[in-house]
Amino acid sequence: MFNYLQAKYDLSNEGLKSLKKGILFSVLSNLSIMIPIFLLTKVLSKMLDVVTMNSSDTSVNVIGYTIIGVFVLFIMFVFSYYQYTITYVNTYEESSKRRIQIAEHLRKLPLSFFAKKDLSDLTSTIMSDCAGFEHAFSHAIPQFYGSIISTVIIILALCVLNFKMAIAVFWVAPFAFFIIFISRKLQAKFGKKHMEKKLSVSDTIQETLELIQEIQAYNIQNEHGNLIDYRLEEAEKSQNKSELLTATLLTVAQMFLRLGLATVIVVGNNMIINQDTDLFTYILFLIVASMIYDPLSQTMNNLAQIFNTDIIVERLKTVYNEPILEGDKNIKFENFDIEFKNVGFAYDKNKNTINNLDFKAKQGEKIALVGFSGSGKSTVLKLAARFHHINKGKIFVGGKDISNIDETSLLNYYSIVFQNVLLFDNTIMENIRLGKKEATDDEVIKAAKLANCHEFIIGLKDGYNTKIGENGRLLSGGEKQRISIARAILKDAPIILLDEITSSLDVENEILIQEAISRIIKGKTVIIVAHKMKTIQNCDNIIVMKDGSKVEEGVHEELMDKKGVYYKLWNIQNKSSDWAL
């Protein structure tokens, strides 16, 4: 049973140990209820014997019963205390480990996982799924299994005492469990639906916050507000449906359990009349029947939560089961040439994004990737940095297959500057220092000067200590771009990947950035994705991409002479530079 529970809830060995202890103390706590029942029965049957003139002994050992009563209370307290501390304390420890484990696992997953996964869904897995799991394990699961085991033990003990009466008490249990079983199936179905609705609410809210500028610019506040209202209403409806259903079935099951008391009275009366049992046994069964269903009924109140844990575990497993990127951590390169050999890649199984791509970027050379929008240029850069698993072929750095190299160790050799720069809500100094964590302030300032951002930084209120807001919202696009180049200069990595970094900049910023870039690329392996053709015409090699394939390759003059795709792109861009409003 415990192996089953460990696999079902994906527990660590420590987690299983604490679940076992939690169940054990829950069983002991439930069984300890039987001691006062037994004592009460003893006192009552003695009184009844006197009343019915079966005995004339009216003495009651008050001191003896008081000592036993205190002792029993003490035992019940100890069991409840241990059940509480073991399940609560250990559960919180287990779930903090679980959160760290998920975060660690996520850190090692390829970017393709994040591309196909909804981010609010992932946030919900880390935050609310873990909290739900935590709550179920501290409040419901050990108690649930504990009451099942203790009920079975009590049934067996009562069967030994009087089989017929035991059946009269517990015949209701299988029916109650059958109702719960039906409720579990329905709960699984409705719970999943409710989870989807809840996620769609958080998706819409997140989208609204991210797109607030567009929403205001296009004056669609009302439409968006209505959409949020609608999704909230849907989530509320699905929650009500699911709760109402479980509550109804639960109440039926709990009421059904209470029928046991009626059958004990009927069967007991008959047996007393037929002298098949004695008064003590009858009273004992009456008291058992009035109290025994309580722990079971109480745990049934948490059934929705227990069933919901199955859905949560399933969601957690989809993260855990995702294969991580692993590889050699102690890699040393003799050179930093990058080579793509017959590489194939697809974001989506049904459509190849990159087909049979071959090219070599030698150390000390600048290689440019050009092509129409959507031809796969940025994807090639991501593959070169092992952000995704490739489906076909091999990618080598310094002659070593990068699929065998640990991603973090590999990325130590890369400086990557993306078009959409992401900055942290921290000071400018710390944002640049990300390039080299151990860099001194002087080194950071030197890199900022080389990246042409020193002037604008010292013009800010707190200079390098200015906090730049979430994702650098207090800076312009060109300023953010230059900060990310300062990072790359500070890192001084031998491989540089540049992804359309000047495409959306004004002329002044473009010149400043080009100057900064030319300072960092000497002697390095450089791959540039460029929209502005004139920025790459001096490159050592130009790869022309179309629909994920390389269609041409060569230097600018050779490609112009071919009068193929490159020539066409060049002419289109020249024409567009004449365009005016």
Ligand SMILES: Nc1ncnc2c1ncn2[C@@H]1O[C@H](COP(=O)(O)OP(=O)(O)OP(=O)(O)O)[C@@H](O)[C@H]1O
């Ligand atoms: N995360 C993703 N998930 C699924 N498909 C993607 C993803 N990123 C890109 N694609 C698809 O892959 C193809 C190549 O995209 P990529 O961004 O590499 O092209 P690109 O040549 O860099 O385009 P652009 O010049 O417009 O930036 C496109 O069809 C795009 O829709």
